[in-house]
Amino acid sequence: MISDNDHFIYNNEDEGDMAILHSIHHHLNRIAAIRRRLPTGESKIHCEECGKTIPEERRTAMPGCRMCISCQTESEKQR
Numbered sequence: 001m002i003s004d005n006d007h008f009i010y011n012n013e014d015e016g017d018m019a020i021l022h023s024i025h026h027h028l029n030r031i032a033a034i035r036r037r038l039p040t041g042e043s044k045i046h047c048e049e050c051g052k053t054i055p056e057e058r059r060t061a062m063p064g065c066r067m068c069i070s071c072q073t074e075s076e077k078q079r
Contacts, residue, residue, distance in 0.1 A: 039064030047071050 043059035046052065049071035058065060067075060 038062075039066060049075070 039062070041064045043063060043065045044054060044067075045059070047054055047068040048066045050068060052068050054065060054068050058069065065072070
């Protein structure tokens with residue numbers, strides 16, 4: 001950015017940098033929104049849909065999970 005008597009003159013490089021920063025900010029906001037929708041708390045041991053045991057690996061990787069992978073996948077397809 002070049003200052004000319006307290007007026008800023010932007011060049012194409014500055015506009016490109018601003019566009020990149022805007023894109024990064026937009027993506028970070030989307031990630032934060034998705035993370036807020038993720039379940040939290042203690043995971044269920046048994047799937048709420050089919051009753052099968054949810055593997056410990058899934059319960060550890062996805063805190064707050066309520067369904068097994070098969071039922072979760074089907075539920076997301078229906079949305």
